[in-house]
Amino acid sequence: MKRRYEIQDDQWKKIKDVLPPERKKQGDRPGTDNRVMLNAMLWVARTGAPWRDMPEYYPSWSSVYIRFRRWQIAGIWDRVLEHVSIEPDFESVMIDATIVRVHQHGAGAKGGSNLQAIGRSRGGLTTKIHAIVDALGNPLRLELTAGQRHDSVMGYEMLKSMDLTQKQVLADRAYDTNRILQLLEEQEATPVIPSKKNRRVQRKWDKAIYKERHLVECFFNKTKHYRRLATRFDKLTCTFKAFLTLASIMIWLA
Template sequence: TWIGSKRGGLKQAIGRSRGGLTTKIHAVVDALGNPLRFKLTGGQCHDSVTGYEMLKQMDLTKKQVLADRAYDTNQILHLLEQQSAIPVIPSKKNRRKPREWDKEIYKERHLIECFFNKVKHYRRLATRFDKLASSFKAFLTLASIMVWLA
C-alpha cells in the first residue's frame, strides 16, 4: 500500500488478510535462532513467494533448510536441489505423493518461532506503531541486533 501522491508516495507494507490490515515479517535465521535477513510485505502476500526470493539470494550449499508446509512448493524444492541443500519441509496435504522429511531435525524449527517471540516483546513491533515500512524495518533491525547481543 502506498500513501501520498502517485509519484512521491511512501511505502507502508500493509495489506489486507483474513485478520484485517496486517504486515508480514518474513525472516531467515541461523541454527542458533539469530536473524540473518528479513523482509516486510503486506498481509495478503503468500509466504512461499517471498521465501523463494529470500532463499534465492543465499548460498545454501550442503545446508539443511527447515520450513513449514507453506514453503512446500516445487519451485522452492527445485531451488534447494540446485544448490545441493537438504529440504526439511513437510509435504502439503494436497501433494499427491508425500515426500520424506526428517521429523527429528524439523523439531529445531522452533528457533524461528522463538525469534519472532523475542522480537514481539518490543511493543512497537507487535502493535505496528510505525506508519511507514522504512521506519518499521529500521526498528525491526534494531530489535534483531538486540537478539544477536542477547
C-alpha cells in the same frame, strides 16, 4: 544509573565503533552521546510509546527521532546488524513469516498501502515479517510485505539470495512449492519441509530435525517483546523495518 531497556556495557562495546562519530559541539550545546540516543530509541521500541511521550531524562524526542531516521537513511542499522552477525551457525537455516496488525495511526501514508507493506488479511490491515534465521535462531535475512502475500513468494526470493550449499533448510508446509524445492536441489541443500497434504507423492523428511524449527518462532516471539513491533504504529515501511533491525541487533547481542 541503569534504567530498564537500556543497553549493557558489554553490548555497547561491541557496536559503539560501528556507529557514526558523535557530532562536535554546536555553539554552546555539546553533541549528545550516541549511547544516550540509542537508549532513548530502545525505550520507544520496547514500550511502543509515541516519540513525543519520551521521558524527560532522555534528550528531546525530536533530536532522538532525527538521529534514528538519519541512521536509517545512511544504512547504519543494517551495517550494525551485519557487524554483530559475523559468526552465524550454518548447520541449518530456518524460514518463516509472522503477521503484525497495523494500528489505525500506521495506515494512510502517502503512496497507498501497497507501497507501505500493508495489506488486508483476516486480521484486518496487517504487515507480514519474513525472516531467515540460523541454527541458533539468530536473524540472517528480514523482509516486509503486505499481510496477504503468501509466505512462499517472498520466501523464494529470500532463499535465492543466500548460499545454501550443503545446508538443511527447515520450513513449514507453506514453503512446499516446486520452485523452492528446485532451488534447494540446485544448491544441493536438504529440504526439511513437510509435504502439502494435497501432494500425490509425499516426500520423506526428518521429523527429529524439523523440531528445531521452533527456533524461528522463538525469534518472532523475541521481536514482539518490542511493542513497537508487536503492533505497527509507523506509517513508513523503512521506519518499521529500522525498529525490526534494531530488535534483531539486540537479539544477537543478548
